[in-house]
Amino acid sequence: MDPVANPYTPNAGAQPLAVRGRDVQMQTFDLLLRRMSVGRTEQSMIITGLRGVGKTVLLGKFRSKAQELNWVVVEREVSKHDDEHFRRQMVSAIRTSLFEMSPKARWSDRVLRAAAVLKSFSISVDPAGTLTGGMDVDAAEGFADQQDLQADLSDLLVAVGEAAQDTGRGLVLLFDEVQFLSTKQLEALISALHKTVQRGLPVTMVGAGLPQIAELAGDAKSYSERLFKFPHIGNLEDGDARAALVEPANAEGAGYSNDALDLALEVTSGYPYFIQELGYAVWGVAAGPTITRDDVELAVPLYEAKLDESFFRVRLDRATEMERIYLRAMAELGPEAQKAQDVAAVIGRKSTQMGPTRAQLINMGLLYTPEHGYAAFTVPHFDKFMLRAIPDLIMPPERSKKTRAKD
Ligand SMILES: Nc1ncnc2c1ncn2[C@@H]1O[C@H](COP(=O)(O)OP(=O)(O)OP(=O)(O)O)[C@@H](O)[C@H]1O
Ligand SMILES: [Mg+2]
Structure with a gap:
């Protein structure tokens, strides 16, 4: 044809003609914004799912929905970077949101204050003020400038939340690929959002990422479970x-x-x-x-x-020889999550010996750990592909007596 x-x-990320099977998530998002608009609290969400299931498309639908409800929406794709880069990304996101909230000529005291706090937040990574260009405010000394990501981000989001409330709008940050946030960055975001929720401010973050969201510990974990739902989308x-x-x-x-x-x-x-x-x-x-x-x-x-x-x-092209051997051995066992020791056994090794290879594959985002001791492919049908690409099992090279003695 x-x-x-x-x-x-x-x-x-291409919006399909028919977005199917996502009604529940759309309703949850709608309810979240409507409740927050009237000062009520509601759990936000981080959508998880394998590659190609439609996470980015769903965030795009959330954007349209939020705009329909007159919320300010800022979308960003997170990448694997240091805290300095993360701070810069937050500066850019919040700057955009302030300009979206109301035209600069009509900025109220609250918005001007949020801009001043943003300037403080940005000083350490942008002393020349390039990132905060066009805001024409002085830094709010003593706020968001402690060089502690968690405390600074809390000051920033509270100031922005107050500005949003003042302009009668809400702000939703849509973050894609959140699995790339470090634990520290995710914890900082979570604890900042915890502050805004406590104060009933209309700011929220909705994320999407692979199902291996950073393992959190302590307070951040208990906050995150209270603040977020983690709906899983799939086929x-x-x-x-x-x-x-x-x-x-x-x-x-x-x-x-x-x-x-x-x-x-x-x-x-x-x-x-x-x-x-x-x-x-x-x-x-x-x-x-x-x-x-x-x-x-x-x-x-x-x-x-x-x-x-x-x-x-x-x-596959990004994988080393040892990583290919591992992926191929996993494919031998099928599409499900596999125990580390079972994969190692396929190629005649102990799971401890294969630990670094497995960790690297997780780090690269090719595998994730659905539960302790297990790993699964982040890409659907990757097992079938491996069997097509490498029909025969590959065995690791023989190890010398010396390395064997060390094990
Ligand atoms: N609900 C849906 N119904 C039909 N097709 C969809 C749906 N959601 C997404 N798609 C299509 O699926 C493909 C993948 O969508 P998208 O890029 O949003 O996935 P993703 O989960 O973000 O993937 P990745 O993890 O690789 O970023 C696109 O071609 C998109 O058009
Ligand atoms: Mg995507």
Whole structure:
């Protein structure tokens, strides 16, 4: 069918024509903002899920919803960086939010004060004042300038919350890829939000990230459990997965036969990104207007080749030889979470010997630990890909007597 009219969106963060299966999260978000608007408290949320399940798309829907309710929305993608960089990112996010809150010419005392606190917060990372350009205020000495991320961020978010309240609006920070925040950064954010919640201020943060959100300890853990829900999103249920394929086709005057849909669901397991890639490939081979099972069969090799080349291969290319050996051994055991010792056993090693490799794969975001002692792929169908990419198990090189003696 006409490639120009192809209605599927196999791109990271691309809003699909039909966003399916996310009604519960949308309702939770709506309730959060509505309750906070009237000064009530409500748990915020950090959406977790594997690669390609639609976390970024969902944050995009949250943005539209928040704008509809006249909230100030600031979106940022977090990256793995030091505290200085994190501070800069917060400065940029809060600066944007102050300008969004009300036009500068009409800034009230509260907004001006928040700008002054922001200036204090930024001084250590930006003495020249480039990041806070255009605000024309002096730093609020004694606030947000202790060089303690947690205390400084609390001062900042409280000042911004008061400014938001004063302008009759709320502020929601949407942070994507939160698994890249260090424990210290996440703790600082959590404890700052704890302060704003205590004071009933309309500021909140909604995050999204891989299911390995930093392990928190002590107070931060108990705050985080009270302040946040951690809803998990995954593959779509049968009806939603079918609709995610059918609705875009219908919008272009095409449709699917039932057995074509059955096969498409089997191939994609209902994962949103895979649905988009398969839908896209099928569109390219089908004569239409009804897409048949034969069309899907014809498209599957193209779909797999596309996934292998882009989605999967880039991840494997970043791995060292030892990491590949580990990933391949894991794939041998199947798609589920695997015990460290079982994976090590496949390649004739003890789990302690493979510990550093496993830790590095977790650090790279290829694996995560759903529970203690287990690791799973962060990318759906990665096990199948590994079997395609490396058909035979690879064994680690023989170790010398000396290294063996050390174990
Ligand atoms: N609810 C949905 N229904 C159908 N398709 C969806 C849905 N959500 C997302 N998609 C599609 O799935 C793909 C992945 O979406 P998105 O980039 O939001 O995933 P992600 O979870 O943020 O992935 P990553 O962890 O790699 O950042 C996109 O092609 C998008 O169009
Ligand atoms: Mg994303």
